[in-house]
Amino acid sequence: MAKQKKQPRPKAETPKGFRDYFGAEVSQRTDMLRKIAGVYHRYGFEALESSAVETVEALGKFLPDVDRPNEGVFAWQEDEGDWLALRYDLTAPLARVYAQHRNDLPTPYRRFAMGPVWRNEKPGPGRFRQFYQCDADTVGSASMAADSEICAMLADTLEEVGIPRGDYIIRVNNRKVLNGVLETMGLSDEEQRAAVLRTIDKFDKVGADGVRELLGKGRLDASGAYIDGVGLSPEQSEPVITFLTSKADSADGTLTNLRAAVGTSEIGAQGIAELEQIADLLAAQGYGPDRIVIDPSVVRGLGYYTGPVYEAELTFDILDDKGRKRQFGSVAGGGRYDDLVKRFTGQEVPATGVSIGVDRLLAALHAKGRLSAETEGPVVVTVMDRDRMADYQAMVAELRQAGIRAEVYLGNPKNFGNQLKYADKRNSPIAIIEGGDEKAQGIVQIKDLILGAKIAENATLEEWKERPSQFEVPRDQMVARVKEILAGQD
Structure with a gap:
């Protein structure tokens, strides 16, 4: 029996004269x-x-x-x-x-x-x-x-x-x-x-x-x-x-x-x-x-x-x-x-x-420079412990109910650096961090990614070590502080 020819894969390309919008x-x-x-x-x-x-x-x-x-x-x-x-x-x-x-x-x-x-x-x-x-x-x-x-x-x-x-x-x-x-x-x-x-x-x-x-x-x-x-x-x-x-x-x-x-x-x-x-x-x-x-x-x-x-x-x-x-x-x-x-x-x-x-x-x-090539992404709630996904979903639900665009990181949480890279790629204004220690203390870490990027561009190493763009707040104040930071970024 003759071997059937393998069907060639379709080309992943936009038809001529058309384009994709992101x-x-x-x-x-x-x-x-x-x-x-x-x-x-x-x-x-x-x-x-x-x-x-x-x-x-x-x-x-x-x-x-x-x-x-x-x-x-x-x-x-x-x-x-x-x-x-x-x-x-x-x-x-x-x-x-x-x-x-x-x-x-x-x-x-x-x-x-x-x-x-x-x-x-x-x-x-x-x-x-x-x-x-x-x-x-x-x-x-x-x-x-x-x-x-x-x-x-x-x-x-x-x-x-x-x-x-x-x-x-x-x-x-x-x-x-x-x-x-x-x-x-x-x-x-x-x-x-x-x-x-x-x-x-x-x-x-x-x-x-x-x-x-x-x-x-x-x-x-x-x-x-x-x-x-x-x-x-x-x-x-x-x-x-x-x-x-x-x-x-x-x-x-x-x-x-x-x-x-x-x-x-x-x-x-x-x-x-x-x-x-x-x-x-x-x-x-x-x-x-x-x-x-x-x-x-x-x-x-x-x-x-x-x-x-x-x-x-x-x-x-x-x-x-x-x-x-x-x-x-x-x-x-x-x-x-x-x-x-x-x-x-x-x-x-x-x-x-x-x-x-x-x-x-x-x-x-x-x-004319009146529109940016990028728009502001969502606040990203990072995942420090994959067994506590319900906690992170509760946090993001609070943000959304307050009218704030937000999401939980849904990729592999093993490498925390990749989560921050993801937030940067999404042009996210803020990342929220709650590990086991923060959970026990009733706090969250809030990272102002916009301010952090500016400091990284202009500050010396000593100034960066102080990390003024990242701070902790009581868990019940998370939404209020996020609103405050977003208002300042605007």
Whole structure:
């Protein structure tokens, strides 16, 4: 009988484009989600948790900001023949939920949602196939007050999670203004209009001159390769450049420049009027240009949105992998998408919303040193006598009942040094020791690990021998002294 081949062991590796998150990262994300949810809730939005899986038909035939229709999702076919996919964002599921339950929901329906989304795209540095989003949307209101409220809430959210005023700016634009520009250019061919939109999306990378070249004959890119242009004449291209460079020192100045860019276009004038309403509503709430500005250079996602669009950008500098200064960039974006629910109902349903990239925000706070790579671990009750585990469990229960994070060492207690190494690895603030002698005397030893680490770094050997970071207290005072030490460490 032939010998069966041994099954190879599976590789212990994370799939490409995914990553694992450990203690501190998970805790920090949870804390951020709690703060964001608090702001959303304060603004009157209700939580919604929809399915992570949708039918491919319900998700639609496009991804925002992706040029490849029907690409970018993780999908599979059921035995019954239906195609299902993991959600690629939280907005497409909202459209399905609202269309399905609209008779039972209030109008407008204001919801927020938080959770992971999945995109089957090529991964890159800082770009993963699974990431967290925090969305807030208002469905069923065409009022610009809904859009201004989203912008105000976004500003409040950034400040709530630790981005102070002056370190961010929220920029607002309107797709209708761009439609007016395209109308002024005399472009009726849909393929040509799409090419112009793709070119405009490159404004932040190539600037006005680069856009001008790409709208015309083309240009050499950084690698030396020649990129064919759209083929417009200089006269046709100029309204786009005027539009992209319309930002002035004040909202009124910017709106005046935009009026020149759209000329007599009715849809363009409507977009400018909407921007003017948003600016007035924000000013009435006390949100000035130090936080929110009208900025025509916000072009991202204009193929997806139908009206106002907004983007939150962090303005402080960080160092890249090569030590060069660069701005951190965008952490949130959104806008009005009045056509999304229509796919299900056949009727236009106005909607507007914003999505915050949680992982991006966390990375920004780490880059600014506002978040530590580690979080404080539990108080560790060491085990000096394995036959007295009940005593140690009673001690840790008292600590937990007092609201203190604590655990008993559950490894091999034979080597006490290993227990302290474990506590250090857990970033524990305190270790508690009770051997047979301490038990007989009715005391415990409390070791302040934070202070001990500082002394070990800076003190002489003689100073260390005095061990000021370790002391004994009566057993019935253990909880009170631990609270006192933790308060001092904070």
